[in-house]
Amino acid sequence: MYQLVKIWTVANQKGGVGKTTTTVSLGGILALQGKRVLLIDTDPHASLTYYFGIDSEELEVSVYDIFARGNAMQSEEILQALCPSTIDNLDILPATMAIATLDRSMGNRAGMGLVLKKALEKISEHYDYAILDCPPVLGVLMVNALAASERILIPVQTEFLALKGLDRMMRTMELMQSSQSKKYQYTIVPTMYDKRTKASLEAYKNLLSNYKEYVWPGVIPVDTKFRDASLAQKVPIEYCPKSRGVFAYRALLDYLLQVN
Incomplete structure (x- = not known):
């Protein structure tokens, strides 16, 4: 069976570190390079879904249905759940608040950790890249996103509290690796970097000190253009396209394509 060329998951157990911005930035660059890209929202807050102007409350089908129906959902039905974006080659698998109930209603069901991976295999011939935007909570959604992925991207805001969130995320990765006998490839992405502040400088120094082999050697700067976009x-x-933030994400993508 044809496999997706790349499956990346953007994850961190702390909110507000730039996960959705990283997902849409990398996805947009790839799409404009002519790659077929699918962005998947696995966060009940549906930030990625709303980013593209999709009203999650109006959706008839969403990522929730993939979990609810599992293997019964055929490839054509999965494709019908996708929403096109404003640019060619970029589609979104949207989320709804209903996925917040998954841990309680289906968390103990056998095989729940691989639902998303199996669904992606059914539509793999339609895409070159899939990028998954994760919730900041360890549960069935994050487990699925990690299990489906070839590389984990961990955005980390360059400030003290965000580093604590990274520690939790790294422990989660260790647990997942031991339970699945799968070695994850992961890249830590320093975000919201402001070289004018001592907090950013110290946090970045701390990142390099503790995780140097996993840290992307660049930074994503603070850029108000992201909010405007x-x-x-x-x-x-x-x-x-000419903002310093986009320039940084271009550099990150070049790096990821070299290390994969």
């Missing part, structure tokens, strides 16, 4: 419901490469 979100407001306009456009991917950053489309809204502000």
Whole structure:
């Protein structure tokens, strides 16, 4: 069976570190390079879904149905759940608040950790890349996203509390690796970096000190253009192609394509 060329999961057990921005930035750049890209929202808050102007409350089918129906959901039905974006080659598998109930209603069901991976295999011939935006909570959604992925991208805001969140995430990765006998490839992405502040400088230094072999050697700077792009419901490469933030994500993508 044809496999997706790349499956990346963007994850961190702390909110507000740039997960959705990282997902839409990398996805947008890849799409404009002519790659077929699927962005998957696995967060009950549906930030990625709303980013593209999709009203999660109006959806008839979403990522929730993939979990609820499992193997019974055929490839054609999965494809019908996808929403196109404003640029060619970029589709979104949206989320709804209903996925917040998955841990309680289906968490103990056998095989629940591999639902998303199996669903992606059914539509793999349609895409070159899939990028999954994770919730900041360890549960069936994050487990699925990690299990489906070839590489984990961990955005870390360059400030003290975010480093504590990274410690939790790294422990989660260790647990997942031991339970699945799978070695994850992961890249720590320093985000919201402001070289004018001592907090950013110290946090970045701390990252390099503790995780140097896993840290991408660049940084994603603070860039208000990201907020403007979100407001306009456009991917950053489309809204502000010459911004320093987009320049940084271009460099990150080049790096990821070299190490994969």
